[in-house]
Amino acid sequence: MPVASQQSYIRRALLEPEPPPVASGDVLALTRARLFGGVFNTALTLLGAVIVVALVWPTVKFLFIDAVWTGSSRLDCLPQTLGREVGACWPFIGAKFSQFMYGFYPASEQWRVDLTYALGAVLLVPLLIPSAPGKALNAVVFFGVFPVVAFFLLIGDAFGLPHVETRVWGGLLVTLVISFTGIIFSLPLGVLLALGRRSEFPVVRTACVIFIEFWRGVPLITVLFFATYMLPFFLPSDWRIDGLARVLVGVVLFAAAYMAEVVRGGLQAIPRGQFEGAMALGLGYWRMMALVILPQALRLVIPGIVNSFIALFKDTTLVLIVAIFDLLGQLRAAFADPSWATPVTLFTGFAFAGAIYFVGSFGMSRYALFVERRLNTGRLR
Amino acid sequence: MTQGRELSDSKQPRRAEGSSPRIGLDMRATTHEVAIDIIGLNKWFGSFHVLREIDLKVMRGQRIVICGPSGGGKSTLLRCINRIEDWQRGRVFVDGTELTEDLKSIDEVRGEVGMVFQHFNLFPHLTVLENCTLAPTWVRRMPKNHAEEIARHYLRRVRIPEQADKYPAQLSGGQQQRVAIARALCMQPKIMLFDEPTSALDPEMVKEVLDTMVGLALDGMTMVVVSHEMGFARQVANRMVLMDAGQIIEANEPEAFFNRPQHERTKQFLSQILR
Numbered sequence: 001m002p003v004a005s006q007q008s009y010i011r012r013a014l015l016e017p018e019p020p021p022v023a024s025g026d027v028l029a030l031t032r033a034r035l036f037g038g039v040f041n042t043a044l045t046l047l048g049a050v051i052v053v054a055l056v057w058p059t060v061k062f063l064f065i066d067a068v069w070t071g072s073s074r075l076d077c078l079p080q081t082l083g084r085e086v087g088a089c090w091p092f093i094g095a096k097f098s099q100f101m102y103g104f105y106p107a108s109e110q111w112r113v114d115l116t117y118a119l120g121a122v123l124l125v126p127l128l129i130p131s132a133p134g135k136a137l138n139a140v141v142f143f144g145v146f147p148v149v150a151f152f153l154l155i156g157d158a159f160g161l162p163h164v165e166t167r168v169w170g171g172l173l174v175t176l177v178i179s180f181t182g183i184i185f186s187l188p189l190g191v192l193l194a195l196g197r198r199s200e201f202p203v204v205r206t207a208c209v210i211f212i213e214f215w216r217g218v219p220l221i222t223v224l225f226f227a228t229y230m231l232p233f234f235l236p237s238d239w240r241i242d243g244l245a246r247v248l249v250g251v252v253l254f255a256a257a258y259m260a261e262v263v264r265g266g267l268q269a270i271p272r273g274q275f276e277g278a279m280a281l282g283l284g285y286w287r288m289m290a291l292v293i294l295p296q297a298l299r300l301v302i303p304g305i306v307n308s309f310i311a312l313f314k315d316t317t318l319v320l321i322v323a324i325f326d327l328l329g330q331l332r333a334a335f336a337d338p339s340w341a342t343p344v345t346l347f348t349g350f351a352f353a354g355a356i357y358f359v360g361s362f363g364m365s366r367y368a369l370f371v372e373r374r375l376n377t378g379r380l381r
Numbered sequence: 382m383t384q385g386r387e388l389s390d391s392k393q394p395r396r397a398e399g400s401s402p403r404i405g406l407d408m409r410a411t412t413h414e415v416a417i418d419i420i421g422l423n424k425w426f427g428s429f430h431v432l433r434e435i436d437l438k439v440m441r442g443q444r445i446v447i448c449g450p451s452g453g454g455k456s457t458l459l460r461c462i463n464r465i466e467d468w469q470r471g472r473v474f475v476d477g478t479e480l481t482e483d484l485k486s487i488d489e490v491r492g493e494v495g496m497v498f499q500h501f502n503l504f505p506h507l508t509v510l511e512n513c514t515l516a517p518t519w520v521r522r523m524p525k526n527h528a529e530e531i532a533r534h535y536l537r538r539v540r541i542p543e544q545a546d547k548y549p550a551q552l553s554g555g556q557q558q559r560v561a562i563a564r565a566l567c568m569q570p571k572i573m574l575f576d577e578p579t580s581a582l583d584p585e586m587v588k589e590v591l592d593t594m595v596g597l598a599l600d601g602m603t604m605v606v607v608s609h610e611m612g613f614a615r616q617v618a619n620r621m622v623l624m625d626a627g628q629i630i631e632a633n634e635p636e637a638f639f640n641r642p643q644h645e646r647t648k649q650f651l652s653q654i655l656r
Contacts, residue, residue, distance in 0.1 A: 277502030277504065278504075279463075280463055280465060280491060280494075280495070280498075280502075280565075281515070281516035282520045283515075284484070284488060287519050295506050296506050
């Protein structure tokens with residue numbers, strides 16, 4: 001009954017909550033109405049469909065339908081031999097697979113790389129699954145013990161393993177070593193730099209600002225070039241630092257500068273009251289940061305952090321210019337092999353490498369999304 | 382602006398803390414031990430002189446309510462007591478320890494002084510229970526189960542034990558503020574500071590927070606409260622302070638303060654808020 005504005009109104013009975021009304025109409029009809037409602041919408045839909053087909057069909061055709069799956073040399077992938085159009089030449093990947101994975105790591109020692117991967121996977125997977133137990137111990141082993149074990153396992157000269165120079169490392173191994181090192185060192189270093197940049201001590205603050213701005217100001221290629229070719233001139237001649245190690249340090253410092261700015265963005269979003277609340281409880285600076293501020297700040301910038309990780313993962317390809325052969329480097333080296341020279345070798349190789357990078361990057365991106373959603377459940381209304 | 386100087390607290394002869402007939406609390410809970418001693422405190426924000434020659438003594442068991450217009454320096458003064466704000470001139474002693482640049486003295490004092498904020502400042506990423514056990518486990522180095530026991534005790538005391546495993550965002554404002562009080566109490570402080578604890582709350586929730594504070598007062602907690610809840614002040618305070626323009630304008634026992642204000646500014650302020 002409508003309430004006349006002049007009369008007094010007193011509610012007799014409170015209304016019980018009702019379930020929301022079910023969305024009317026079936027999804028199909030709604031979709032049809034949106035996609036084909038009117039001439040313009042129909043035209044747009046058709047145009048979109050044409051573009052998708054024009055992109056997807058040749059890709060599928062190249063990768064699967066016209067692809068050559070078995071063979072032992074370039075002859076098996078030549079249109080002249082097959083008498084048809086030729087798509088991806090997968091035997092090329094098969095023949096070079098070991099190089100793409102390990103570079104020139106001696107075949108008899110490649111089990112060490114596999115073991116390192118296996119160890120890493122065994123430690124990483126439970127760390128990524130929220131319900132798996134023993135997170136603290138797991139994290140310590142993964143971030144503290146695993147890198148050391150991996151170092152000796154890959155380099156050798158310990159546990160009775162023969163030494164394998166980093167010069168012969170290559171392929172996915174190098175890509176993963178650089179990315180992993182970059183990721184696990186750049187985050188803590190970036191956090192420290194971000195805190196330093198917000199420090200109340202002018203010396204600390206200035207030092208951090210200079211560091212961050214310097215590393216952000218130079219291109220990664222310059223950093224790598226400098227680390228590889230210039231640094232030896234400045235160091236005593238008997239100081240021989242491993243080539244890969246120099247690159248690793250360069251990558252870590254470079255990535256840390258970017259990470260610092262990402263983390264600083266998160267720190268700035270934390271209200272003053274959180275700092276004051278923590279201080280009033282008697283938490284000192286480091287405990288306040290570690291227990292109250294950073295858990296919140298880092299959570300806010302997960303997208304930015306993952307963005308940096310993905311960028312780092314793909315930037316590792318730049319080490320090619322300092323003669324370190326990561327996955328892409330090995331690929332390009334393999335292109336030079338005349339026994340696999342075909343018109344499709346190049347495309348096949350890049351499709352393969354692209355797929356690997358995509359799986360890595362997309363995996364990180366989806367996992368980050370999952371973490372974000374999980375952290376938000378029940379905490380913020 | 383500075384005509385209130387002559388009424389500054391230190392110049393007043395300190396009366397024996399007698400009881401007022403209308404007030405239900407036992408005023409003789411106050412002892413002669415000094416809990417907080419503020420001497421000649423001056424603070425500037427940039428060139429703005431926010432605290433001017435503040436002298437204030439708080440005895441153990443005393444409950445001081447500071448009121449006054451906003452921007453008068455009340456909160457800033459309160460925040461100097463646990464050195465969340467620092468100052469340029471003057472000395473502050475808390476429980477016999479002088480607050481200096483020395484981080485050790487600051488940590489010592491912060492362990493003894495609990496603080497409750499206008500906007501609660503609960504940690505949103507931690508549950509209610511974790512909010513309460515954080516400082517006892519990390520600052521007091523208390524075993525986890527002991528800290529949880531204490532936390533549950535104080536959560537019962539503020540009458541929300543059933544919310545222990547929720548996150549702050551799932552609670553109402555009044556409940557959040559009571560958690561904040563419990564969190565401060567978990568450090569078992571000797572002194573509690575309240576910075577406008579009810580001014581961010583919906584009217585219906587003010588009472589539950591004030592009731593909790595009255596309960597604390599009845600237990601003899603030393604309290605410094607910045608508040609405009611004059612009903613609460615009349616019920617609980619055994620000393621009233623009015624601050625304006627960075628200085629103490631008038632300080633007196635509540636009966637005299639409310640019924641016979643001396644300073645013009647006090648009369649004006651009280652007439653504005655007690656209508």
